[in-house]
Amino acid sequence: MIPGLSIVPSFVSEAEERALIELIGWSRDRAPHSQRNRIDRYCTDKIPEPFARLCDRLIDLGLVSMRPPSISVNEYRKGQGIVFHVDTPQSGDVISILGLHSDAVMLFMRGWTGGDPSRGCAEFSLPFPRRALVQIQGECRRLPWLHAIPPVTEDRISIVFRGVLNVRPAL
Numbered sequence: 001m002i003p004g005l006s007i008v009p010s011f012v013s014e015a016e017e018r019a020l021i022e023l024i025g026w027s028r029d030r031a032p033h034s035q036r037n038r039i040d041r042y043c044t045d046k047i048p049e050p051f052a053r054l055c056d057r058l059i060d061l062g063l064v065s066m067r068p069p070s071i072s073v074n075e076y077r078k079g080q081g082i083v084f085h086v087d088t089p090q091s092g093d094v095i096s097i098l099g100l101h102s103d104a105v106m107l108f109m110r111g112w113t114g115g116d117p118s119r120g121c122a123e124f125s126l127p128f129p130r131r132a133l134v135q136i137q138g139e140c141r142r143l144p145w146l147h148a149i150p151p152v153t154e155d156r157i158s159i160v161f162r163g164v165l166n167v168r169p170a171l
């Protein structure tokens with residue numbers, strides 16, 4: 001495992017997963033997006049109650065030090081993924097990602113090594129089962145580390161909690 005990378009299996013139950021998918025409004029009749037996955041964003045005062053409860057669970061389990069102020073929902077159709085990237089500094093020190101609806105893989109690469117950046121040159125491959133929570137912080141949160149989701153083999157959703165700052169000791 002890369003330093004700073006961790007996974008919590010079964011962060012939500014199967015019943016909770018079903019309720020979250022219903023809330024997100026997974027709609028099979030929505031026109032498929034050809035390249036990019038669909039993204040919805042929520043900020044501090046407009047976070048739906050079920051997402052707020054997940055934030056409380058993150059705190060109760062000691063996984064974050066504060067309520068994540070920003071939540072994004074990614075909706076991937078079969079064949080869609082997200083290319084290698086590093087999240088912006090505004091995304092905070094800890095990124096927490098809950099995978100729903102299908103299993104996936106998360107790839108990690110240390111800087112560009114040439115070749116197709118969307119697949120193929122990963123140095124570390126993390127199986128990311130549905131209902132698990134992946135946390136990216138510390139070393140793997142920063143360049144030169146990049147992460148990606150290769151094209152998914154089944155429709156998938158992820159809920160991404162951002163904006164959490166590590167509490168630093170006062171000087």
Ligand SMILES: O=C(O)CCC(=O)C(=O)O
Binds near residue numbers: 087148160
């Ligand atoms: O969907 C995922 O599991 C990863 C999402 C991600 O890396 C991002 O939104 O920046």
